[in-house]
Amino acid sequence: MNKNQALPWDHPRFRSWIAVGRACQLMQQVLTRALADLDIKPPHLDILVNLYRFEGMTQQELARKLLVGRSNMSMLLPQMEKRGLIARSGDSRDRRVLRLSLTEEGRSLAEKAMQIQTEVIERTLSHTPIERCQELAEIMESVAASLIREIRDEE
Amino acid sequence: MNKNQALPWDHPRFRSWIAVGRACQLMQQVLTRALADLDIKPPHLDILVNLYRFEGMTQQELARKLLVGRSNMSMLLPQMEKRGLIARSGDSRDRRVLRLSLTEEGRSLAEKAMQIQTEVIERTLSHTPIERCQELAEIMESVAASLIREIRDEE
């Protein structure tokens, strides 16, 4: 009926992106298993990594970086605080926000978790030469930038 | 304390994969918005696309292809059946399984949805040359294969 419309899987870009999605989903599953020993899941890892790099972030800032809603942070962070991984301290200059930081235990766990994540990634990409990985990064950063623009423009 | 351990974001492969994850998450969000007019979400789209290509699949086969659990299909498919998008018919040779197929309405919706998805992807990757997209696909298929092997070997 629509012979004029080429089937999507004939478009190289379409095929490529399907592969990206699949790989991502699989990586998520493998990473989830690999982190099980530390009793955390990918969302916790993302939080730990970002607090490791950027001390004193706000919950809102963190949510934006992780591309999730504020409410998600309001669920996860108190739970991680109770577990002794992070601290949430009020800011005297802006009493709306909570400044986030890792405890010693959280920092130590973050290092272990990043180690695991790095191992999984290195293992999985070990057959892909470094230069290709850099091209990959370029493409993906360009894609992300383009999509962020699209989201922003859409309001 | 651990100056001997290079920070993860110094590893090219690590950085690359972080970018992949971000791009994927963003694409998911943009696609979700783009599909809202058709009143479906990415999981429904995945189902429609696969049934469009492979008529007569089993729920189990579909679940495996989409990398989700069987129970997920048991939730989504009856709902899509009620909506008149798909049909689930028993197989006389194996009375355990249900063979899946698109209705006319489902086929039509699948075409519209694939059109939308293709547009989003083409738009987003429009600045990336075709050859690079093909390299991208190669890398991602290799990654997926490696991860599937890892999952399979782990049991």
Place this chain on the structure above:
DNA sequence: ACTTTATTGTTCAATGTTGAACATTAGCGG
């Protein structure tokens, strides 16, 4: 033929994620 093992689809409780409504606080324009 009969028992055992595997596979398929369903159900359900547990968990994770989201968006909207809300209270609190900042910042701004008068």
Place this chain on the structure above:
DNA sequence: CCGCTAATGTTCAACATTGAACAATAAAGT
């Protein structure tokens, strides 16, 4: 100083996804 708007974090109901337990059926072993 006083309203008004915007931003932050919280709560909650809605929804999605999962894994385990289950019933029905098939396949294999004896």
